[in-house]
Amino acid sequence: MAIEKLEGVILRxxxxxxxxxxxxxxxxxxxLLSVIAKGARSPKSKFGGGLxxxxxxxxxxxxxxxxxLQVLSQVDILERFEHVQRExxxxxxxxAAFEILLRTEAGQQTAHQLYNLLVQTLRGLEHGERGLRNxxxxxxxxFLAVSGVAPQLRACxxxxxxxxxxxxxxxxxxxxxxxxxxxxxxxxxxxxSGRTLEWARWLAQVPPEKAAAPISERTAAELDRWxxxxxxxxxxxxxxxxxxxxxxxxxxxxxxxx
Amino acid sequence: xxxxxxAIERAIEQLxxxxxxxxxxxxxxxxxxxKIPEEQVSELAQSLTExxxxxxxxxxxxNLTEEDPCPICRDPARDRSTICVVEQxxxxxxxxxxxxxxxxxxxxxxxxSPLDGIGPENLRVRELVQRLQGGEVREVIVATNPNAEGEAxxxxxxxLIKPLGIKLSxxxxxxxxxxxxxxxxxxxLARALExxxxx
Numbered sequence: 305m306a307i308e309k310l311e312g313v314i315l316r317x318x319x320x321x322x323x324x325x326x327x328x329x330x331x332x333x334x335x336l337l338s339v340i341a342k343g344a345r346s347p348k349s350k351f352g353g354g355l356x357x358x359x360x361x362x363x364x365x366x367x368x369x370x371x372x373l374q375v376l377s378q379v380d381i382l383e384r385f386e387h388v389q390r391e392x393x394x395x396x397x398x399x400a401a402f403e404i405l406l407r408t409e410a411g412q413q414t415a416h417q418l419y420n421l422l423v424q425t426l427r428g429l430e431h432g433e434r435g436l437r438n439x440x441x442x443x444x445x446x447f448l449a450v451s452g453v454a455p456q457l458r459a460c461x462x463x464x465x466x467x468x469x470x471x472x473x474x475x476x477x478x479x480x481x482x483x484x485x486x487x488x489x490x491x492x493x494x495x496x497s498g499r500t501l502e503w504a505r506w507l508a509q510v511p512p513e514k515a516a517a518p519i520s521e522r523t524a525a526e527l528d529r530w531x532x533x534x535x536x537x538x539x540x541x542x543x544x545x546x547x548x549x550x551x552x553x554x555x556x557x558x559x560x561x562x
Numbered sequence: 563x564x565x566x567x568x569a570i571e572r573a574i575e576q577l578x579x580x581x582x583x584x585x586x587x588x589x590x591x592x593x594x595x596x597k598i599p600e601e602q603v604s605e606l607a608q609s610l611t612e613x614x615x616x617x618x619x620x621x622x623x624x625n626l627t628e629e630d631p632c633p634i635c636r637d638p639a640r641d642r643s644t645i646c647v648v649e650q651x652x653x654x655x656x657x658x659x660x661x662x663x664x665x666x667x668x669x670x671x672x673x674x675s676p677l678d679g680i681g682p683e684n685l686r687v688r689e690l691v692q693r694l695q696g697g698e699v700r701e702v703i704v705a706t707n708p709n710a711e712g713e714a715x716x717x718x719x720x721x722l723i724k725p726l727g728i729k730l731s732x733x734x735x736x737x738x739x740x741x742x743x744x745x746x747x748x749x750x751l752a753r754a755l756e757x758x759x760x761x
Binding site: 316317321347348350351352353354356357358381384389390391392395396399400402403406546547549550551553554 | 582674675676677678679680681682683708709710711713714715717718738740741745746747748749750753
């Protein structure tokens with residue numbers, strides 16, 4: 305049994321029995337890692353506030369290859385995202401990114417890139433002020449790129465023209481877009497405006513940390529519809545994300561209240 | 563079937579459905595039940611049946627009770643101007659043990675959790691706001707758990723309750739009694755400093 309020290313972001317914490325917690329973290333070296341924090345539910349636990357979701361921490365644990373669940377020995381906080389932890393809207397956006405990583409069981413090969421992406425996303429949600437949902441949209445587009453299914457947004461897949469058309473169709477199957485007049489028969493397409501394509505191009509370029517920016521409701525709705533369908537098309541496990549349903553419910557409640 | 567008795571097999575199957583009890587533990591419990599007097603087993607079975615038949619949620623505070631409203635909501639000695647909002651019925655029990663609180667409660671039934679898809683509509687938030695609109699309540703104490711979901715729930719409730727002009731407070735968080743300051747982590751210490759009081 306070896307003692308390992310790993311950096312990671314805490315994605316999920318679940319109570320285990322009377323006194324312990326099961327902590328799932330995303331680490332740059334091992335991808336998803338589950339550890340049991342014995343005694344963590346006790347008020348005098350040595351883990352204290354270190355095991356809060358979204359915390360970037362250093363985990364010290366006893367590693368055994370034959371075990372799925374490793375035993376946590378120590379946790380030290382490297383970075384806190386206080387606004388994300390305290391505001392339900394920011395937390396829900398962060399947890400939508402977590403849910404994507406948890407459901408796709410992102411592995412070791414791309415873990416380092418995904419970890420950097422995750423930390424940038426949390427920083428974007430922590431420091432951004434308006435248009436925070438663009439941070440999540442940017443995370444999704446970068447996640448797709450790291451996973452090898454990035455949509456081709458430079459030019460129409462059929463005629464090759466790179467100028468932004470007034471109307472277009474996102475092609476789920478071939479991972480790009482086609483101009484309105486180039487739509488082939490029998491394809492699964494999502495209609496959108498040229499403005500939506502411009503936003504998609506920008507969000508795929510900019511790091512999530514800098515993606516917070518106000519966006520019109522219509523463009524946001526088109527982007528979200530396309531991204532949700534695209535995610536679901538390429539990853540069966542990403543159908544019906546709970547965090548997104550939560551976010552949509554929260555936005556509807558806030559609109560009704562305002 | 564591993565056992566010659568279908569009754570044993572059925573009992574093991576039922577017990578292993580309980581949280582934290584695997585098949586091995588269920589087997590041990592079944593063999594223990596077979597050894598004890600029949601009256602004891604009947605009492606256990608009866609208490610479990612009664613549990614489901616008699617215990618329900620209080621229609622006012624949503625604590626678990628056999629009578630509706632619950633004894634706390636009916637108690638005339640309770641301070642009806644203060645409501646303490648908690649996540650679970652267990653939290654009411656923990657606060658009652660202190661003997662320090664004489665107000666009423668409101669049990670939300672959990673905390674907001676995007677990852678689990680638990681939104682405000684899944685909690686008893688609307689019922690809380692309805693209670694507060696009665697005009698009798700002057701203070702709401704939010705005693706949700708001091709974790710990310712509990713904090714986010716507290717802030718969400720604050721946004722709903724503040725416009726009603728009711729005093730809103732959050733239970734203090736920080737150093738546990740009997741522990742050493744040097745071993746406390748930075749989050750716990752920061753929260754303790756935030757919640758410091760005048761001497």
